[in-house]
Amino acid sequence: MSQRFAIVTVTAIGQKLAQQIAAVWPQPVTIYAPAKIAAPTTQSIARGTFTTVVQDLFKQVDCLICIMASGIVVRTLAPVIEDKTTDPAVLVLDERGQHVISLLSGHVGGANQWTTELATLLAAEPVVTTATDTEQVQALDLLMKQLNGWYPEFKRNTKWINGLLAAGQPVALYIEPYLRTYVDQLHGFTVVADWHELPSDTPTVIISDRTVFPKRAQTVQLIPRCNVFGIGCRKNVTIAQAQQAWLEFCQQQNLAWQSIIQIASIDKKAHEPALHYLAATFNCDLTFYTAAELTAAAEHYPQSAFVKKTVGVGNVAAASAEVASGQQTITPRFASQEMTFALARLKQLEK
Template sequence: MLTNDPSIAIVSITNAGTKIGIQIKQALKNLLQVHLYAPERISNNQVDHSIAKGEFTPTVQQLFKQVDCLIMIMATGISIRTISPVIQDKTTDPAVLVIDELGQHVISLLSGHVGGANQWTQKIAEILKADPVITTATDTEKVASLDLLAKNLHAWYPNFKENTKLINRKLAEKERVYLYIEDYFLPKVHMLKGFTIITKNQIPEATDAPVVVVSDQTDFDKQVNTIHVVPKLNVLGVGCRKNVTCEMMQTTFAMFMSINHLAWSSINTICSIDLKKNEPAIQYLAKTLNAQTEFHSAEELSVVDVNYPSSEFVKKTVGVGNVASSSANFVSGNIVAIKQFTGKEITMAMSHQ
């Protein structure tokens, strides 16, 4: 899945390449932030940024650090030599594509999975009616990959490089890799070919084959050769009295997550009624979990508030009878998956995005 509203830079160095860049920009301009760069000597009114003489290398290297996808319409050798000093890590480098000046081949050069270069290669090749060139082993073998699976679920897993290399190699070589995935995450996954799918009860206690567990839950027995992939797709609804302390918020959250066997890193968004947008303890929890925050009016929450038990006192005070569940429901678009929990002056509920 392509990232939301990514920024794309297209760099050409010839007139022929610039025409291809214009074609790509025209096809994507209504959907994405696309900017076309070309040397001053061939620049025209459809080029967004002219590159002064002697500024090609620093310009491209700066773009590499700023954009989500860098498309270079030139020889592969020039592209590699230009960006090589700024390449750092597959988890942070942007997608880099190379296109020949006749527009016949679109090459996924860097960050094929995590950066999305393979997906962009397919997309741009369709626009140009060109041949996509993808050399990632799992793609050429037409099997799934661990890092792309995790990307689709905005997920975390430990020892990223080592585990990605291990699992993707085994998948590409058609070796057995077990996979357990919670059924509510399946609609967000596009490809699982190559994995041996198992149920929770079938997770082996001991096996030479690795086991990938995709779950926001933590109630799994200690296992060898197991990689726990934690999707960051949960929405935590919070209701609280005014000026609850960070200690109260932290304790309630820990109890809520522990009772329901939920992974802390699965929380993507913390939400509440707009009257609580300046509540320090909610801000503290969001900062601790590296989660987004959303706050909505009583009028907005009232649309889904009817789905949950209502407190007359809360409704009289803030306008809706159930803040935590209504907030989680409204933000995620789904009925709460984990029923409301009440701690000291704080309530919490959770739903899946």
């Protein structure tokens, strides 16, 4: 997914640095500077509008790079800062480009990562003060970002687990083997290979899209959004049928519904309210494919002559899940309530 970057500077020297950054940054960057110094390729900030422009950019971009004193940035943005889960990354540089400071939204917003990347490009000194980073341990909210995931009571659990990790206290972790490829490192955690062996008296993080784990105090389950749900159905299937079939499938597969990132089907079912209801209920994307787009994937699964005659391809659920995810399904064919379901796991996670 393309991200939006903006650089704001207040001096001519800073503008030259901004142009240097824009020339080497891997994604498009828009530069803003006061009208009296703005170059032809720079967006000019009219006299008296600096605060308004910067605050508006804060609400519009994914990363705001400020080449100026950090005090100016803090005072300007203070009224619009809301929450670490939604605020964009804010980086601050001196106009000589000697230091790159991760000022705001270090983990979830990506400021720490972009600070490191920008400092490398400029041969500058990265300044990252997040405790888990200075102690060189993984952070729970950074894991969540890498896995495009979810866990309950975000602020409380983030503060609790990250505080323990930064202090060098033991935190046990179990991650499903098939999810390990999505995570770059787990420094600071005590990784347990078998979840049955997790200690009952130690703070614990479980990374899984399943619901097989007993509820225990001091345990946080991080659920990655890694699964694509393929659906085939009869014409005019009801919402009640969809609800019941979904419940049966999740119970059969011990599936955490929060792990679904996308629902996929054939375009001939695009008018079915039940499919739109499921996507809206579980806050996931809904994608439809033509029979031609599904044909090659359908060859990997049992096909129905009736379904092929009706919609043009002999398997809808599994073929849709495979096309959407880029990988073959991980569950057998499931049929209930005049619906068929299949699950596939994303090859790469969206972040």
